Amino acid sequence: MPVNNNNEWIPNIVIGQDYDRHYENASIHFDVLGRMADFFGRDMPVHRHARFLQIHFIDGGESHFYIDDQVYHCFGPSCFLTPASVPHSFMTEPGMTGYVLTIHESLVWHLLHDSQHTHLEVERLQPVGIEQRKLDEHGQVLWQRLSHTLAALQDEWTGDAPDKRFALETLVRLLLLQLLRLRPAASESSIVNSEELRLFRRFSELIEREYRNRWSLTHYCSTIGVCESRLNHICQRVANCPPKRLIHDRMLQESKRLLLYSSHTINDIGFQLGFTDPSYFSRFFRKQTGQTPRDFREQHSAQPDLA
Numbered sequence: 001m002p003v004n005n006n007n008e009w010i011p012n013i014v015i016g017q018d019y020d021r022h023y024e025n026a027s028i029h030f031d032v033l034g035r036m037a038d039f040f041g042r043d044m045p046v047h048r049h050a051r052f053l054q055i056h057f058i059d060g061g062e063s064h065f066y067i068d069d070q071v072y073h074c075f076g077p078s079c080f081l082t083p084a085s086v087p088h089s090f091m092t093e094p095g096m097t098g099y100v101l102t103i104h105e106s107l108v109w110h111l112l113h114d115s116q117h118t119h120l121e122v123e124r125l126q127p128v129g130i131e132q133r134k135l136d137e138h139g140q141v142l143w144q145r146l147s148h149t150l151a152a153l154q155d156e157w158t159g160d161a162p163d164k165r166f167a168l169e170t171l172v173r174l175l176l177l178q179l180l181r182l183r184p185a186a187s188e189s190s191i192v193n194s195e196e197l198r199l200f201r202r203f204s205e206l207i208e209r210e211y212r213n214r215w216s217l218t219h220y221c222s223t224i225g226v227c228e229s230r231l232n233h234i235c236q237r238v239a240n241c242p243p244k245r246l247i248h249d250r251m252l253q254e255s256k257r258l259l260l261y262s263s264h265t266i267n268d269i270g271f272q273l274g275f276t277d278p279s280y281f282s283r284f285f286r287k288q289t290g291q292t293p294r295d296f297r298e299q300h301s302a303q304p305d306l307a
Contacts, residue, residue: 011047027107030157033098046089056080058098065090072129081128106253109208111173146178196234211250214274252288259297266293
């Protein structure tokens with residue numbers, strides 16, 4: 001299995017680096033299960049995807065999924081949702097077909113921002129294992145809708161229609177909502193995460209809520225109830241990067257989104273992100289990307305891509 005061998009606590013696989021470099025900076029990646037199984041193997045040992053949520057759709061056969069401390073043995077069409085950074089492993093039968101959707105957690109938060117479940121999203125986006133054969137009549141209807149959305153997502157991913165990125169994000173949003181609706185019918189299980197994963201998720205939740213307020217790292221630590229060295233240790237083990245990097249990455253992600261998808265001026269974008277000095281925002285963006293915000297907007301405004 002071509003995974004980094006740097007003695008990490010649990011190997012972290014970055015799809016855009018370890019598997020498909022065409023999508024190194026993408027927020028969405030979609031592929032058929034068979035192609036990824038040929039690359040990684042059908043018997044996938046424990047690993048994680050730091051800051052990426054992953055959804056597996058299995059067309060049939062027998063599958064064994066281990067997500068965190070939960071074990072799912074499923075038969076027939078099944079669906080599994082693994083939250084970002086959660087350790088998991090799985091085994092599928094030879095020839096089994098399906099799809100794998102990988103989504104950056106910041107995009108998930110963005111897509112679910114207006115959902116009525118926003119205040120529960122951390123609890124709601126727990127590991128999910130669903131077998132179609134166990135669904136009731138209403139669940140079967142929801143499953144068919146999920147299947148149709150998946151088919152539309154596959155068509156959009158393999159096509160080259162205008163506004164492809166917009167269409168993909170719209171379909172991913174619909175897919176996530178459909179999974180949330182199916183969630184009560186999923187396998188009943190109690191999730192007991194390790195303390196480090198719990199604290200990391202708490203930190204990630206606070207980043208999403210407060211990054212525009214430009215909290216200091218000290219403020220985050222005080223709110224979580226840990227010292228800076230402890231939080232740094234947790235982030236290095238779970239996400240393989242320091243906490244300040246996670247804060248900056250979230251701010252950079254939103255900066256790029258506003259530059260690409262809004263008509264706000266660069267100064268206004270900086271103010272929205274908590275920068276009182278426009279030149280400070282430009283210096284921050286250039287330090288992170290090697291480009292000024294203006295150059296980034298001009299370069300990418302006419303380039304449709306999938307990130």
